Amino acid sequence: MDLVTIGDVHSAAKRIEGVAVRTPVLPCRWADGLWLKPESLQPIGAFKIRGAVNAVRALSDEQAAAGVVTHSSGNHGQALAYAANARGIPALVVVPDVAPKVKVDAIRELGAEVILVPGGERLSVTEKLAAEHGMTLIPPFDHPDVIAGQGTIGLEILADLPDVRTVLVPIGGGGLSAGSCVAIKETNSSVQVIGVEPELAADAAESLRVGHLVEWTDEQRYRTSADGVRTNICERTFAHLSKYLDGVVTVSEAQITSTVGVLARKANLVVEPSGALATAAFLHHRDQFRAGPTVAVITGGNIDPAALVRALS
């Protein structure tokens, strides 16, 4: 399989300029050696906008005119709607009919059409719509342009904190971690890149340990509160992680929840559970990676206010 190259990531950085926010790298006086990359401040509240904008801007005018389609009730659905709207092209987002109304409304407000289907039919309906309307299917992570777009985070970290030694990055489907690995290791191979997963959805950790893709069941993965990383990685992202990643740290549910509270109280950031993973790894598992300046990527902030209130108590 062809992997994403550092050139692809540099091209993505040019394409997303002016649409994705250049988030800062924030020093933490309350945690010596820790910096935060708060992607929760992106226009849709998550890093996903980088991959979606890169994929949409990479389309030819002819492809773009036919529009884009995806299956995601989460941040990628909003990201693709935002990216399509920014280019002025149609977007369809196929969403399971059990998705919360608030998420469906958010996608519609961004100008996309939402198609509600039974959960099991998501992928087949998406593929059918793409074929029927000649629309380009842009999946949440299993796509080179999406991976390259997410990788721009790695370039920005190296530019803003040149003496960084370790980067901690959550793993869901693996798009962010795969892209960040390429960006960082191909630019400075001495920087350590560590993936972070919940103990309850640690399919990437197991896959990398045994050397081939191991899928966890929905029942297993849906135990974690970190809803942004309940996805299995895929062959494409596994191939990137196998080549580049220096290791995976897993964190407990209690560590995730308490870190959501810490980030609100000490860093003034509203973070969703998945967004707290990397910081939780720094606060609770520093023995598992090299000492030195460390950046934790905060992937998103779209948390239910009631869950934030619980984390603050």
Add this chain to the structure above:
Amino acid sequence: MDLVTIGDVHSAAKRIEGVAVRTPVLPCRWADGLWLKPESLQPIGAFKIRGAVNAVRALSDEQAAAGVVTHSSGNHGQALAYAANARGIPALVVVPDVAPKVKVDAIRELGAEVILVPGGERLSVTEKLAAEHGMTLIPPFDHPDVIAGQGTIGLEILADLPDVRTVLVPIGGGGLSAGSCVAIKETNSSVQVIGVEPELAADAAESLRVGHLVEWTDEQRYRTSADGVRTNICERTFAHLSKYLDGVVTVSEAQITSTVGVLARKANLVVEPSGALATAAFLHHRDQFRAGPTVAVITGGNIDPAALVRALS
């Protein structure tokens, strides 16, 4: 009185580079035409670090060796402690003995010595300590270097959003608003700069209306929940605001509290009541300033978690 010049603000921008964070200007998809400048992400959670770092770095080596002193139980106390620590010089912070322990601890953790005194003796004790130890007194806003440091926010807004039409900036003692006015109006006089105050602490609005400094009593000003702007402006900041400011908008306590909730839910930012003033003005008083791209400065995020929970309910 000599006013701070645009040259002073440019010098400040060079001095604070690498210590203060270059905060981004964030577009808000939930409020058309609004961008946020989140100074709540600075290392001490507030913009005050800019003025303090500028003032400390402007000292000669001899002055610096003797250290700095101030009177503030709030964000400026922490900012000066941080700035002194960054330069490796001593700092004394004189704090009223009724200040919450959490604020005193925060200043001590930053390496400053805290002197607790009865509230009425704050200023006299500070001046006595400065004289006795040859320390430089760096007050929270009545100082050219502090004003010039806060003004760097204005330069960054103009650089990051060149088509900005209006900048909304809270007024407490007036250091931030004075510095921002100089930076913005002396660079592009067509950009409107509007101050924002709580209705319950609107001394600047009244002073500018009548054309001379009008002090509000402690009893009046302490009615507002926006504890960061309970201070009267001073002759120095009044002189800058008289020359440059385009107007003042006042907001109600209900508007402040609801905006703290909006910023947490929609912008993923934890903001203190004073920090929500400018955004509240945009959301509730748009008729009082010119249409077009508007930046609201979020001054800080140091809110009591219980108050944040109330704003989220």
